[in-house]
Amino acid sequence: MVSSLPLAFKGFVQLNCHIRKMDTVKKENWNIIAAYLANEELDEEALELIGQLKANPDEWEKTVAFFNATTDAARMRRFDADKAWEKFQTKPAQTAKKRSMPLYRFMVKYAAAVALLLVASVLFWYFFNTQDSITYATAANDFSHPVYELGDGSRVTLNHGSSIELSSRFGKKIREIKLTGEAYFEVAPDQNCPFIVHTYNAEIEVLGTAFNVNAYSNVKNVEVAVNHGKVQFRSANNDAIYLEKGEKGILTHDYKKLTKMASFDLNELAWATGYIEFNAANLNEVARTLENAFNIKMNIDEEVDTMLMLTASFTRQDIDYIFEVAGITLDLDIEQTNRRVYLLKNKK
Numbered sequence: 001m002v003s004s005l006p007l008a009f010k011g012f013v014q015l016n017c018h019i020r021k022m023d024t025v026k027k028e029n030w031n032i033i034a035a036y037l038a039n040e041e042l043d044e045e046a047l048e049l050i051g052q053l054k055a056n057p058d059e060w061e062k063t064v065a066f067f068n069a070t071t072d073a074a075r076m077r078r079f080d081a082d083k084a085w086e087k088f089q090t091k092p093a094q095t096a097k098k099r100s101m102p103l104y105r106f107m108v109k110y111a112a113a114v115a116l117l118l119v120a121s122v123l124f125w126y127f128f129n130t131q132d133s134i135t136y137a138t139a140a141n142d143f144s145h146p147v148y149e150l151g152d153g154s155r156v157t158l159n160h161g162s163s164i165e166l167s168s169r170f171g172k173k174i175r176e177i178k179l180t181g182e183a184y185f186e187v188a189p190d191q192n193c194p195f196i197v198h199t200y201n202a203e204i205e206v207l208g209t210a211f212n213v214n215a216y217s218n219v220k221n222v223e224v225a226v227n228h229g230k231v232q233f234r235s236a237n238n239d240a241i242y243l244e245k246g247e248k249g250i251l252t253h254d255y256k257k258l259t260k261m262a263s264f265d266l267n268e269l270a271w272a273t274g275y276i277e278f279n280a281a282n283l284n285e286v287a288r289t290l291e292n293a294f295n296i297k298m299n300i301d302e303e304v305d306t307m308l309m310l311t312a313s314f315t316r317q318d319i320d321y322i323f324e325v326a327g328i329t330l331d332l333d334i335e336q337t338n339r340r341v342y343l344l345k346n347k348k
Contacts, residue, residue: 132168134166136148154175154195156184175196185206185211221253276290276322312325
């Protein structure tokens with residue numbers, strides 16, 4: 001399709017040039033052409049002229065087409081040569097204008113259509129051509145939080161029920177990823193090649209940073225939290241905000257509003273970073289953080305004082321170790337009641 005554009009343009013230029021050449025046609029020749037196309041009898045000299053014109057088939061075809069358009073021959077099939085000549089002589093500027101302006105507009109629209117189609121084709125190929133893409137995914141019940149190192153040195157940690165899709169050429173000239181669900185990105189710096197994350201209704205662009213994107217389809221908002229560095233957060237309608245370290249951006253479910261939060265709890269990223277810090281956090285806050293970090297459910301017995309405070313920090317310790325520390329510090333028992341359900345209760 002791309003190669004046909006110059007050929008089409010060349011054809012239009014040739015037609016315009018031929019129209020200009022028609023300005024040199026003599027009235028006598030015009031009469032002969034009219035008589036010939038009306039199937040009238042011609043003498044030898046007129047027939048010789050017609051033979052000369054038809055010797056160049058392309059030029060003859062253009063001459064007939066132009067003549068027909070000017071004289072309404074396509075409808076009448078009979079020609080009044082004098083009227084045709086008068087029409088041609090008295091309205092050349094108008095004829096040229098009518099032909100040149102539509103040509104210009106057509107070429108602009110044609111070029112725009114080709115460009116749009118090319119862009120759409122590239123995007124379609126990039127995201128949906130599975131023969132040339134790589135997909136990493138986790139099941140809904142997979143809480144292992146696997147870490148994938150990409151070709152450019154960037155690292156992606158996937159939460160449960162999530163996936164990323166990228167081109168097999170990722171890292172060479174393009175660094176674009178399609179995300180479903182939630183992932184934590186640690187992006188290798190590259191000033192010449194931005195790192196772009198696409199979700200179903202938003203786009204996040206960075207050069208080098210670490211940030212989290214929560215874009216589960218069943219969650220009402222898309223959230224981007226920046227651990228360090230700087231990102232641009234864009235909605236589908238091209239609204240955009242910039243986020244820096246410690247800031248969070250939220251895109252509402254109706255995709256109409258982007259908001260920025262000046263700060264957020266870094267424990268929200270604990271599921272990926274493994275770092276948890278409690279600074280005089282009450283028991284409800286502790287439970288919420290551990291639920292998010294380990295994808296578990298924590299129930300608090302009604303006899304437990306939820307205003308108990310915990311101050312402690314953990315770096316990639318497992319849940320059993322954290323429970324042990326919390327239990328000793330707060331004088332609590334933590335009992336597993338189901339596969340991923342725990343109960344906090346006072347020690348007997």
